[in-house]
């Protein structure tokens with residue numbers, strides 16, 4: 001990566017941004033020789049991340065798959081598509097900036113679950129129920145599943161009251177279960 005001003009090779013990245021549309025990473029760099037700044041665009045393919053599944057198989061990190069999985073969990077919940085997309089972009093960028101080619105599927109899953117937990121408890125439970133195997137899930141999760149079922153049955157007028165009655169969030173700690181992959 002040469003500096004366009006002095007052709008020096010040494011530079012540092014000041015900022016990187018994933019462009020969702022073009023699938024490129026825009027990097028703002030500063031030349032360590034002449035201190036001038038320039039921008040590079042790199043194709044995401046060059047940084048393609050592999051997700052290592054539990055059985056050792058690798059597959060490409062697929063942001064669309066992650067976004068759609070999260071959106072599915074957020075169906076009919078007050079969470080905007082933008083919030084999900086921004087989160088996934090940020091997460092992808094973080095992973096890319098680590099400079100490693102691979103990430104464990106468990107880490108990806110846990111990260112998404114944590115985010116959903118922050119955003120919305122129902123979305124969290126839905127996602128967790130797909131992601132984790134249910135046999136080991138603790139009592140708290142069972143209760144939340146029932147809450148979810150009840151909510152879906154309730155007519156709209158009563159919904160708010162039920163939600164108020166269950167404000168406390170479950171703790172993430174006891175959910176030591178295996179992912180389904």
Ligand SMILES: [Zn+2]
Nearest residue numbers: 003006031034
């Ligand atoms: Zn330079």
